[in-house]
Amino acid sequence: MRAVKLMITVLVLSGMFWVGEASAYQKSGKDLYKANCRVCHGVDSKFGEYSPMTYIQDQWKKFFKVKFALTHQGVVMPESGKPLMETLTPEQIKVIEKYCIDGAADSEHPQTCS
């Protein structure tokens, strides 16, 4: 039963996010990515270079579902010293996720975010 509930929550959440206005998200997605991800994942970064086209869509989906929170629990923003997870709201993370998926290596228009 709990599994079913969880399933429904996931469905509802993912549905909300997919029904959203694509164009409005697009621009802020890039800005959010630049400010909150690219700072640590630019060219030659010691944490690895990551741009939307580093991964395929499936990999981004998996990453945000199971890995993102785990791997970024402890990281702090270079300028503010604030933890990344406290800098971003869950909605903003959703926007970044959508930007990554839309610009993934196997999307119509892969993005480098440079």
Added chain:
Amino acid sequence: MKYLVITIFAGFALMMGMASAQEYSHQNYFENYEGTKTCLECHQEAAENFFHSQHYQWKGEAPGIVNSRGRKLGKINTFNDFCTSPTGNWIGQVKNSRGDVVSKGCSTCHAGLGKQPAEKMDREQLENIDCLICHASGYRRDLYKQEKGDWEWRPILWKNREGLNSVSKRISAPTRAMCLRCHSASGGGPNYKRGDLEYKLVEAEKSYDVHMASDGRNMQCVSCHAGENHRVKGRGTDLAGTDIPGHSLSCSTSECHGESPHKVKVLNRHTSRVNCTVCHIPSFARTDPTDMVRDWSQTVYNAETDKYSAKITLEKDVKPVFAWYNGRTKAQLPGEPAYRLPDGTVGIMIPQGSRRDPKSKLFAFKLHRGRLPLLTGRNWIIPITVEHFFSNGELDESVRLAARTIYGVNDAKFTWVDTKRYMGIFHGVQPAANSLRCLDCHSPSGRIDWKGLGYAGDPLDNLPGSRSRK
């Protein structure tokens, strides 16, 4: 309530998408994609066929070119009035003063991984074929430097094993999107070159193209163009070589529409002299503007991209011009005296035919104008070493460089000549209701220049009861 339904539906669709993503056609055919050699294990013969094709060799038999004199012709050994010539521009990054890449060479549009096509087939050449560009959805490539220093095209996912293995297994017959990876981007920008092969065709509606509309017939490029053994049908009117000599691709063959597709008799009487496209493609470049004039004598600097280019005049929603065409073309080839048209311009690709030639019909064309350098003393057109020019705008030097590479002439002197090229318009057939009507042609302000096409005047004027009778 409605919201909930949409939500559940969307969520469901998402899950379906994720589930089906795991089942690609080549899921179980190999483990790791190691480049073309993975495909060769099972498709050696397909690769050998592809090696000999126009798409790989960039040259082939050219019976459609009146002055070919039996030579094999194609992009590799001719030039044009867009990016001029691949000689000296094959591969490599050209950077502007800011260090941004402004050009990657002509191999951007070659179905190979960076090496120039060779005459002789060997393992290295077969492994150079880029199968994925025509067969894998989600594939994308970019230019990288090998350890030895040579440039090569590689999947952008080359460092991501899992991603690359996924994309390289999504194999199918070529879709529109795959063919358009090259064909809608040729000439330096979206739809610049052909005008009727827009990226829009990936997902178009019926009012845009009755054949390829995704909500209509949903025909793929290969529905019309697939031949056998990796040979494609059709060379259009302004390409030199052809994959299948003796075959012509046309709307009026029996397997498509035939010569008499109309209920209205008078329309069927037109088809022996007026090609279908003339009435059924009233305009082209309806979404992205196309390059109508490229003046290489003028240097334009674009501050935003920090790149130099020729002066390009773009136009949208262009009406085609009409000219007689009997299936053959006169080409301006390198090292041959400039071929002057009656108006003094040089004809780069000129359709042959006339009203008196019964094999000729009127065809619809994009008339592309240009301005190119002419070698003084020899009367030969000189291409331009565009890779040199894009980054620094040194026009004269870029012309002299090309004269040296192509003709072995040092310190070339040159003048500028105006050029014309007729490019057949064949895509973007609109619904019948939009086709040209009688008065679009049979009226003084109509699209047809009767005298220019060899008529005494509009034939309707000479019919009993017509308006010009005194």
